[in-house]
Amino acid sequence: MKDNIIKFVLSLSLLLFYYSFQFTFTVHSFNHTNVKNNIEYLASDNFKGRLAGTLENEEAAAFIKSEFKNLGLIPFEGDYYDPFNAPFPNRLDQDPFLKILDKNGKTIKDYKYNEDYKEDMLNFKKNNLKFSKKDTIKMNNTAMQINQGNESFIFYVPENSNLSFRSSFISTDSNSLYIMITQKTFDEIKDYISKGNTVSCFIPFDIKEGKLNNVIGYIKGSNPKAAPVIISGHFDHLGSDLNGTIYSGALDNASGISFVLEFAKYIRSLGTPDKSIIFVGFNAEEFGCVGSSKFVDKYKDSLKGAKVYNFDMVGSNNSVPLSIMAGEKDTINSDFIRSLTSTLSSENVTYSCVFENSSDHEAFRKNNIDAITFSDDDMTRIHTPSDKPSFISTKSIDRCFSVASVEIIKQAFDGNPMLIHYENILMVSLISIFLVFLLYRRTS
Known part of the structure; x- marks a missing residue:
C-alpha cells in the first residue's frame, strides 16, 4: 500500500515536472527591458511627439504594425490598419505673435513666444483675433474670455505662470482658441486694454480632417464564438510646440503601447487561447479618445x-499605487473589478480604484462592455516636455504585469493554473521528486 502511494506521488510529480519544464522553455518571459527599449524608441525625438495627423504618428503606427506582423498576429478584418476620419491640428508654416497696437495700429509691445505666451492645444477653430475694450470681455484675476459674434477666445494664466503644460486637442470644445500667458503678461494686457489699446494675436495652427489609423492584430481562440479579450494602449501624443520643443510622451503613452507589444509576445507563447485575443494600438486618444470610440462604434x-x-x-518611477481606472458609473462591487482587486491583493500590490471616463476604456463602458485601464497614478510630468524615458521604472512595469497576466489568463485561457503557476509547479514538483526518491530509498 505504501509503495503504491509513493509510486502515485512520484508519477504525479514527474508528470507535473514534465509539463512545467516544457512551459519554462516555451513561454516567452515578459521582459521589462524590451518594454523600456520600445519606450525609448517611440519617445525619441525622431517621432516628434507622435501627434495624430503627422507623418511621425504614421511612422509610429507602421512600427506597431510591423511588430504585430512579426509576432504572427492575424490582421484584423483583413488589415492591421483600421482607418477612421477625424479632425486634427495642422501646423502652418508661419510665425506666432502676440502684440499690443496703439490707436494708430502701431506695435508698442511685442511679446515673446514661450516666455510670455504660448498656445494651448485645446482648439484652433480660429487662429487669430484682435480685441479691445470695445469687445465683450469677461475677466477675473487670471483669465479673460473675449466674445466676438459666435466666437469665444480664452486667455489664461496657468499655475505658477508655467507655460509648459499642453492640453489634449478637443475639436468639439465650445471655445475657438486658448492662449496661455504669464501673470505679468496678463496684468499688462489688462492695463493696455484699459488705456484704449488693441491686442492682436496669431497662432499658426488650423484644423484639418483626414484619415488616421488604429492598429489591430489578434490571436484566434479555440472557441471563436466566445466574446473576445481586448488588450490595448494608445500610441499618439501631443507633438511639439512652435519652438520645436518635443512632448515625448514616454509615460503617456509610449509606455502603454510598449507594454502591449511585449505582452503580446508573452501571450503568443502560451499557445492557443480559449477566447480570441485582440491587440489594439489606439490613435487620437489625446483628441478625446477618438480612436477607441470609432473602434467601439464600428465593432x-x-x-x-x-x-x-x-x-x-x-512605469512611473514615483512611489504611486497602481490605479485601476473604470467607468464613472462603475463601483468596487462589480464582478469585473472584484476579480481584479482579488488578484491585486494576492499579488500584494498597492492599488487604488478610480471611476472616471478619462482613457480608452470610456467608449467600451458606455456600451456596457467590461473595460478597465491599468495606470500609474502619477501626473507630475504628464503633458509636459519632462515626460522622458529616463523617468520610467521597470519595477512599476513588472508590477503591472504581475496583475494583468493573471487576469488575462483567467479570461482568455479559462484560468489554466499551469499557465499562471508553471514556475512554482516546476520547483514544487522537483522538490517532491527528490523527497519521494529519498523516502523510497529509506523504505526499500
Whole structure:
C-alpha cells in the first residue's frame, strides 16, 4: 500500500515536472527591458511627439504594425490598419505673435513666444483675433474670455505662470482658441486694454480632417464564438510646440503601447487561447479618445461580452499605487473589478480604484462592455516636455504585469493554473521528486 502511494506521488510529480519544464522553455518571459527599449524608441525625438495627423504618428503606427506582423498576429478584418476620419491640428508654416497696437495700429509691445505666451492645444477653430475694450470681455484675476459674434477666445494664466503644460486637442470644445500667458503678461494686457489699446494675436495652427489609423492584430481562440479579450494602449501624443520643443510622451503613452507589444509576445507563447485575443494600438486618444470610440462604434455588435484591458501610463518611477481606472458609473462591487482587486491583493500590490471616463476604456463602458485601464497614478510630468524615458521604472512595469497576466489568463485561457503557476509547479514538483526518491530509498 505504501509503495503504491509513493509510486502515485512520484508519477504525479514527474508528470507535473514534465509539463512545467516544457512551459519554462516555451513561454516567452515578459521582459521589462524590451518594454523600456520600445519606450525609448517611440519617445525619441525622431517621432516628434507622435501627434495624430503627422507623418511621425504614421511612422509610429507602421512600427506597431510591423511588430504585430512579426509576432504572427492575424490582421484584423483583413488589415492591421483600421482607418477612421477625424479632425486634427495642422501646423502652418508661419510665425506666432502676440502684440499690443496703439490707436494708430502701431506695435508698442511685442511679446515673446514661450516666455510670455504660448498656445494651448485645446482648439484652433480660429487662429487669430484682435480685441479691445470695445469687445465683450469677461475677466477675473487670471483669465479673460473675449466674445466676438459666435466666437469665444480664452486667455489664461496657468499655475505658477508655467507655460509648459499642453492640453489634449478637443475639436468639439465650445471655445475657438486658448492662449496661455504669464501673470505679468496678463496684468499688462489688462492695463493696455484699459488705456484704449488693441491686442492682436496669431497662432499658426488650423484644423484639418483626414484619415488616421488604429492598429489591430489578434490571436484566434479555440472557441471563436466566445466574446473576445481586448488588450490595448494608445500610441499618439501631443507633438511639439512652435519652438520645436518635443512632448515625448514616454509615460503617456509610449509606455502603454510598449507594454502591449511585449505582452503580446508573452501571450503568443502560451499557445492557443480559449477566447480570441485582440491587440489594439489606439490613435487620437489625446483628441478625446477618438480612436477607441470609432473602434467601439464600428465593432460593438461583435464585442458584446468582451473583457477589455487597457494600458495607459505604466512605469512611473514615483512611489504611486497602481490605479485601476473604470467607468464613472462603475463601483468596487462589480464582478469585473472584484476579480481584479482579488488578484491585486494576492499579488500584494498597492492599488487604488478610480471611476472616471478619462482613457480608452470610456467608449467600451458606455456600451456596457467590461473595460478597465491599468495606470500609474502619477501626473507630475504628464503633458509636459519632462515626460522622458529616463523617468520610467521597470519595477512599476513588472508590477503591472504581475496583475494583468493573471487576469488575462483567467479570461482568455479559462484560468489554466499551469499557465499562471508553471514556475512554482516546476520547483514544487522537483522538490517532491527528490523527497519521494529519498523516502523510497529509506523504505526499500
